[in-house]
Amino acid sequence: xxxxxxxxxxxxxxxxxxxxxxxxxxxxxxxxxxxxxxxxxxxxxxxxxxxxxxxxxxxxxxxxxxxxxxxxxxxxxxxxxxxxxxxxxxxxxxxxxxxxxxxxxxxxxxxxxxxxxxxxxxxxxxxxxxxxxxxxxxxxxxxxxxxxxxxxxxxxxxxxxx
Numbered sequence: 001x002x003x004x005x006x007x008x009x010x011x012x013x014x015x016x017x018x019x020x021x022x023x024x025x026x027x028x029x030x031x032x033x034x035x036x037x038x039x040x041x042x043x044x045x046x047x048x049x050x051x052x053x054x055x056x057x058x059x060x061x062x063x064x065x066x067x068x069x070x071x072x073x074x075x076x077x078x079x080x081x082x083x084x085x086x087x088x089x090x091x092x093x094x095x096x097x098x099x100x101x102x103x104x105x106x107x108x109x110x111x112x113x114x115x116x117x118x119x120x121x122x123x124x125x126x127x128x129x130x131x132x133x134x135x136x137x138x139x140x141x142x143x144x145x146x147x148x149x150x151x152x153x154x155x156x157x158x159x160x161x162x
Contacts, residue, residue: 052084056098056099057088057091058088060101061081061087061088061102064077064081065082075110076110076111077110077111078111081112090113091118094113095118099120100119100120101120101121102116102117103118
């Protein structure tokens with residue numbers, strides 16, 4: 001910093017008594033910084049949402065939204081459900097009670113009224129792709145075939161060693 005600029009930033013009365021006409025430091029009181037109070041209707045609405053933020057349903061709704069934000073390529077949520085009041089309204093109309101948790105029915109579809117159901121927390125398995133009966137049968141056949149081949153290989157080894 002040049003000396004000229006440094007001089008500009010040094011108070012003119014450094015080390016001296018402040019002159020009577022020197023500007024006073026102003027402090028902002030909390031009354032000056034407070035914003036105007038909203039109308040009573042808005043305040044009640046906000047208070048209602050704030051009280052709901054302590055509820056079990058609000059916590060689950062917030063975790064759904066967080067999951068959708070963290071993994072947008074995998075999870076989606078419909079626009080209406082970004083508003084907790086609409087989600088809560090749907091949940092109460094569709095049988096939500098305190099310990100239940102919302103669960104996707106089909107993980108390839110977004111969180112929406114036709115794709116979410118409420119289940120007890122103990123019965124909340126991780127979403128996995130379900131195997132169909134044919135794929136189970138195919139899997140068992142492959143295991144049986146591999147074990148037969150393994151037995152043949154073992155028999156051949158025993159015959160060679162004798």
